[in-house]
Ligand SMILES: Cc1ncc(C[n+]2csc(CCOP(=O)(O)OP(=O)(O)O)c2C)c(N)n1
């Protein structure tokens with residue numbers, strides 16, 4: 001059945017039995033395909049019937065079918081002519097999210113949550129201004145609904161009672177973990193609405209059979225029905241906003257879904273269709289996964305759901321383990337997650353200190369502001385969040401945390417190129433946007449030992465924000481310092497008092513920088529490799545050290561635009577050290593999905609690429625030195 005679907009209109013001729021068969025085939029396909037490639041298996045298993053119904057009731061691409069976060073758009077892809085999942089999330093294969101270059105049916109490409117309603121509001125307004133009778137349908141998860149932007153949009157959408165817009169709430173009661181907060185509770189009461197209806201029906205029947213008092217009592221109660229309903233199932237929130245509410249609908253009942261979506265389509269104004277779905281539906285290993293219902297899996301055995309390959313020690317675990325130790329040592333340390341407890345490594349901390357961890361939902365801005373409150377209240381919050389998701393909380397870091405001198409530590413996981421989740425997931429902006437936050441300090445640990453050490457240094461700062469940022473996946477080899485200069489670690493001495501290159505190695509790129517030094521050495525070029533550890537502010541010893549070299553090279557897993565390289569260059573200028581500097585990093589472009597290794601090669605962040613360019617650079621400058629040679633090296637030996 002599935003292979004006969006080349007586009008949404010092929011769904012129209014299917015009988016109810018064939019639609020059920022199609023749903024079954026899609027689930028089988030998803031488990032089979034995604035177990036081979038990895039991806040968002042759980043979320044997509046939960047939206048099979050919903051996506052089929054959406055594409056039967058609405059006419060994409062004329063009607064716009066939008067997905068929040070986009071990780072649950074695999075079924076949409078299958079129904080819109082894309083059924084080769086063999087290279088899902090790999091270079092040259094399908095993106096794990098909607099992609100305009102893939103299909104005219106795709107609109108929102110970024111994977112940052114809670115934006116779909118804003119998009120929908122804009123598109124609906126455009127239809128209105130341009131007189132287009134087309135529909136806009138926005139699918140938003142209960143998790144994404146915990147993001148503030150969703151409510152900013154709802155507030156605007158509700159203001160236009162006659163502007164058609166269909167909002168489908170895909171309510172599976174989970175982000176990764178069960179969704180938190182007042183909204184989740186509200187949605188939960190709505191789920192009991194049909195229980196409420198049964199309660200009313202029973203009550204009416206009983207009262208009508210009760211002689212004398214029954215009827216008048218029923219009339220009184222019926223009059224109180226609105227109040228009663230709001231009490232038992234307060235769906236008033238949406239209706240009070242001026243939004244028509246349809247639901248709750250069984251999100252796996254194709255007939256019920258189509259009927260509700262047809263009603264919504266005809267409504268002629270903003271309408272919410274509240275669908276109850278099951279994340280991981282139809283696949284037992286996902287349903288049994290209490291942590292996150294196989295929200296995002298790697299390659300797994302399809303029959304057991306067990307990972308095909310076990311990964312070694314990863315950055316996230318090193319952080320998580322150290323947090324538990326810190327939690328035992330300091331009662332003032334609390335943790336914050338934005339709906340990603342397990343992915344950011346706080347599961348053990350939560351088990352050890354259940355009263356000292358806060359899951360704020362997908363609400364990074366609130367996470368940052370509440371951290372300012374926690375710090376002002378005498379605690380030291382550690383907000384663990386993916387680097388790319390902190391972008392949206394920049395103003396809160398600047399104006400709430402830093403301006404008020406709050407001791408808050410932001411731990412940025414997935415910093416640098418992550419690759420397979422595409423452009424919006426790379427943690428490539430943090431060391432640029434945070435450069436301009438006064439008093440904020442940034443640590444970029446190079447290995448597990450440095451994560452532990454720098455996390456401790458960070459939580460020791462109680463009057464300014466600190467940031468500790470590290471990569472995705474397995475942590476690299478331990479890289480020992482051979483000396484120190486100022487607060488910086490020397491990873492390789494040049495072996496001469498007249499070294500050619502000062503190579504500034506940032507964070508996890510230390511092994512690559514040592515490889516660059518080896519390649520330069522083979523060319524007869526001497527190199528000092530230094531790891532600043534704290535990249536913001538630039539260490540005071542950097543400029544004098546640079547002055548003792550012919551050229552300076554910085555290498556970072558962050559955008560070149562306003563990154564550490566720019567900051568070092570500025571520090572040299574401020575110190576009147578006029579040594580040629582080349583900064584290597586991520587170009588300020590959106591990077592197509594591919595493996596991290598492939599992306600790093602594409603952007604030239606590899607040892608051979610950089611060594612080749614540095615060789616040319618050294619040859620270009622005739623060796624003019626800023627300072628006369630001093631007999632003694634400025635490197636302090638590491639005392640064991
Ligand atoms: C701003 C932002 N923060 C965090 C994430 C990570 N993330 C991706 S999907 C997800 C959960 C989404 O839950 P929901 O909207 O209910 O969709 P479901 O997976 O349940 O279908 C989270 C937290 C994100 N994509 N964007």
Ligand SMILES: CC(=O)[C@@H](O)[C@H](O)COP(=O)(O)O
Pocket residue numbers: 069071111295296343414418421472
């Ligand atoms: C869609 C989303 O934002 C997350 O699910 C993300 O894809 C997970 O990324 P990791 O696989 O790096 O944890």
Ligand SMILES: [Mg+2]
Pocket residue numbers: 141142143144170171172173174175
């Ligand atoms: Mg959900």
